[in-house]
Amino acid sequence: MVGHEQQAGAVFREARRFQKRFRRVLVCRGAAAGALAGSVGAGLLSLAGRFLDLPPTAADRGLVLLTITALAAAGAGYAAARRTPPQSVCLAALDATGRAGGLVMSAGLPGAEAWHPTPPPSPRVIWRSPRIMGGLALSTAFCLLTALLPQRLFVGLVAAGRPPVAAVTEHLAASVARIEAENLLPEQAVAAVSNQLAAISQTGDAADPARTLEALDHIAGELARAADAQAGALAEEQAALQSAVALAEQLAARLDGDTQAGALAAAAAEALAQYLASAPIPAALASNLLATALAPGGLSPESLRDLAGLLREAGALNESRLARLGELKLGELKPGEATPSAGCSGGSCTNAAACAGALARLLAEEGPAAEAAASLAALCAAPGAPGAGGVSRGRGDAALTWTDPSTTENAAFKKESLASRMPAADQARLEGLSAAAPEVAATPAASGAGALAHAAPARGGAPQAPVLPRHREAVGRFFEP
Amino acid sequence: MNLLTPQEIAPASEALNQTLDQMNRMLLGRDALHRLVLTGILARGHILLEGLPGLGKTALVKAVADILRLRFKRIQFTPDLMPGDILGSHILQQTASGARDLVFQPGPVFCNILLADEINRASPKTQSAMLETMQERSVTLLGTTRALPAPFFVLASQNPIELEGTYPLPEAQLDRFLFRLNVGDLPADTLLDILTGRRHGTVPEASWTLPQEMLERCFATVDRVALPEAVARWIARLVSATHPGAAEATPRVRTYVRYGASPRAAIALAEAARAAALLAGRPSVGFEDVKMLVEPVLNHRLILNYQARLDQVTTSALSQELAEALDPAGMRLPQGVEVKA
Numbered sequence: 001m002v003g004h005e006q007q008a009g010a011v012f013r014e015a016r017r018f019q020k021r022f023r024r025v026l027v028c029r030g031a032a033a034g035a036l037a038g039s040v041g042a043g044l045l046s047l048a049g050r051f052l053d054l055p056p057t058a059a060d061r062g063l064v065l066l067t068i069t070a071l072a073a074a075g076a077g078y079a080a081a082r083r084t085p086p087q088s089v090c091l092a093a094l095d096a097t098g099r100a101g102g103l104v105m106s107a108g109l110p111g112a113e114a115w116h117p118t119p120p121p122s123p124r125v126i127w128r129s130p131r132i133m134g135g136l137a138l139s140t141a142f143c144l145l146t147a148l149l150p151q152r153l154f155v156g157l158v159a160a161g162r163p164p165v166a167a168v169t170e171h172l173a174a175s176v177a178r179i180e181a182e183n184l185l186p187e188q189a190v191a192a193v194s195n196q197l198a199a200i201s202q203t204g205d206a207a208d209p210a211r212t213l214e215a216l217d218h219i220a221g222e223l224a225r226a227a228d229a230q231a232g233a234l235a236e237e238q239a240a241l242q243s244a245v246a247l248a249e250q251l252a253a254r255l256d257g258d259t260q261a262g263a264l265a266a267a268a269a270e271a272l273a274q275y276l277a278s279a280p281i282p283a284a285l286a287s288n289l290l291a292t293a294l295a296p297g298g299l300s301p302e303s304l305r306d307l308a309g310l311l312r313e314a315g316a317l318n319e320s321r322l323a324r325l326g327e328l329k330l331g332e333l334k335p336g337e338a339t340p341s342a343g344c345s346g347g348s349c350t351n352a353a354a355c356a357g358a359l360a361r362l363l364a365e366e367g368p369a370a371e372a373a374a375s376l377a378a379l380c381a382a383p384g385a386p387g388a389g390g391v392s393r394g395r396g397d398a399a400l401t402w403t404d405p406s407t408t409e410n411a412a413f414k415k416e417s418l419a420s421r422m423p424a425a426d427q428a429r430l431e432g433l434s435a436a437a438p439e440v441a442a443t444p445a446a447s448g449a450g451a452l453a454h455a456a457p458a459r460g461g462a463p464q465a466p467v468l469p470r471h472r473e474a475v476g477r478f479f480e481p
Numbered sequence: 482m483n484l485l486t487p488q489e490i491a492p493a494s495e496a497l498n499q500t501l502d503q504m505n506r507m508l509l510g511r512d513a514l515h516r517l518v519l520t521g522i523l524a525r526g527h528i529l530l531e532g533l534p535g536l537g538k539t540a541l542v543k544a545v546a547d548i549l550r551l552r553f554k555r556i557q558f559t560p561d562l563m564p565g566d567i568l569g570s571h572i573l574q575q576t577a578s579g580a581r582d583l584v585f586q587p588g589p590v591f592c593n594i595l596l597a598d599e600i601n602r603a604s605p606k607t608q609s610a611m612l613e614t615m616q617e618r619s620v621t622l623l624g625t626t627r628a629l630p631a632p633f634f635v636l637a638s639q640n641p642i643e644l645e646g647t648y649p650l651p652e653a654q655l656d657r658f659l660f661r662l663n664v665g666d667l668p669a670d671t672l673l674d675i676l677t678g679r680r681h682g683t684v685p686e687a688s689w690t691l692p693q694e695m696l697e698r699c700f701a702t703v704d705r706v707a708l709p710e711a712v713a714r715w716i717a718r719l720v721s722a723t724h725p726g727a728a729e730a731t732p733r734v735r736t737y738v739r740y741g742a743s744p745r746a747a748i749a750l751a752e753a754a755r756a757a758a759l760l761a762g763r764p765s766v767g768f769e770d771v772k773m774l775v776e777p778v779l780n781h782r783l784i785l786n787y788q789a790r791l792d793q794v795t796t797s798a799l800s801q802e803l804a805e806a807l808d809p810a811g812m813r814l815p816q817g818v819e820v821k822a
Contacts, residue, residue, distance in 0.1 A: 083813075095810075126821060
């Protein structure tokens, strides 16, 4: 067999050449098809990444697209190469295209050498696939678009597809729970906010998350305002406590070196009482301090030092509460800012500050008009300014009211005349005026059917039905009282 | 298996080409038909000639018998023809001893070339008598089977018009014919040659005849012609694709064909392709041999539906389309890829 193959070497070489050519076309075609599929898939992935804001830069996106497309093309090319026909099939193709009468196919058989099989020229392998190439061009353009389009085109869709209602609600609930546990804010304010938060958690409308976010905005704002007020009060109290400490220490030092301590102590006690009464210190604390200062032993340097110690303890407690209040960062609880366009829907805006910030950032990124952007942002952020409300909703900083929705009961309906065969009154036409009685025909037409079949026509009166003799008695009984 | 050498093929090929030349000399203007008839005879198949009266069907068969020096019989099929008239019958005869015995009197079927003229005019019973003779090349009467002389060919003719009073051949019998050949019209030039060169249109005598031993040698050589696996696979795919439910059936086959060709068609195609290759002087069958024979082998084996009749679709057109549509090498070319010489 080896000998025959050597003799028919030219035929087999030609077959191998054709096989390689065919494999090359198959690989190219498979790679193109794979690249088409890969680029479509990569483009879709890139699109999803843009919506999710991943990966961040165009270079990263391009690298991912290129990698996926190259991998798909390589895989499809490899798979296509494996579909290359075997040598026997290539010999048959050579025989068929060269009209060799089976001599090329039989080149390996014993006795073939006598026929001197000459290999026909290897046939051309032509690949015409406008579909694949066209699709590849389209998919490449799609990939480039998804990779190179600016991110701002995807921001709105990203924000719309990511409602942070649950996260913000949980954050707020956690903050409120901590405030309640540590008694950081007045109980009444915390209870109101807690009730509102519970109501939102139960009735928050997932179909309109912007509305819920608006309510959460209000709650966060209320909490922030309460925290601000509480921090201010605590700061004043702290200042007063520090002043009181200084006063108590000065008094103690003065009493230590004075021989007329009795009179001075009485005056100091009075001044201290007046100060504690007027200082912005909680009444309970002030009365306790006063009771300590005016103990039965009188005001002494020791009692004053004890008082200073108590005042320092109260100050430290205040500082701790201030620090914990600061840790909560209630002033930063602004859901609208976390998602700048979450409050924007259908052309209406419920979060002017967030929108103003986003607008300022956008304009600053876009060009040199940073000053104009800043002034526009300031204008938008101002209360009552454009952007602080919308067509279908009020301003974002309006007070939140918790009332039932207005009822539609007793609502007026739009008047609409029903279709009628009679002409409408306003379409009536005057035919003429007469003072005489209506004219009645001299011989009215008789009824032809039904109960009035035999009734004699009356001239404008009621029909008179004849009563048969056998019915007269019954009719008479009917009319008897 | 060894390929035939040029020295082995040359005598057979030369003799066959000479036979072909004789046929072309005796009957003018039918070169392609003569090649197909000789191919059918070499493949030891029966041939159904179809054509209008006067086109030379009977003359062709007589010429073949003359050239091949074979015993030739002709039966004119008529509605009252009985099986015994073809196969033979037992006759009561008195023997030399005076006893009486049934002696078999062979019918005209005991010959080498049987011309069944207007075969579709015989009744189905008589047509069925031909089934065994065509397939087994034997005759069974009263439990005794008698072999027909070898070689044995039936060359039948039928008229596609004047169908009144005829009995269409059953599919089983049609399938036994290797080829159905259409004897078409002659061009004017050929007619002029006949008119000017043949008094009364008489067919000239054969100037050369094929010796019996050479015919047997040709048969033996045909058997040794190689059939490459790729060609055999293509034949199998072709025949399989004639069935409307086949995977490779063309849309027109799915639309118009009710029943496809039988395995006997594949065998016939392969045998005929071997004969065609030998006629071409080659030791192996090529795709072009098969392509040339697809139409005569398949055209009487496809059964079309009524839609085909309505759309005037013929079996010849369908079989030729099939041969064009199926890639011989079976390369399974992907979409958009072509292989061109």
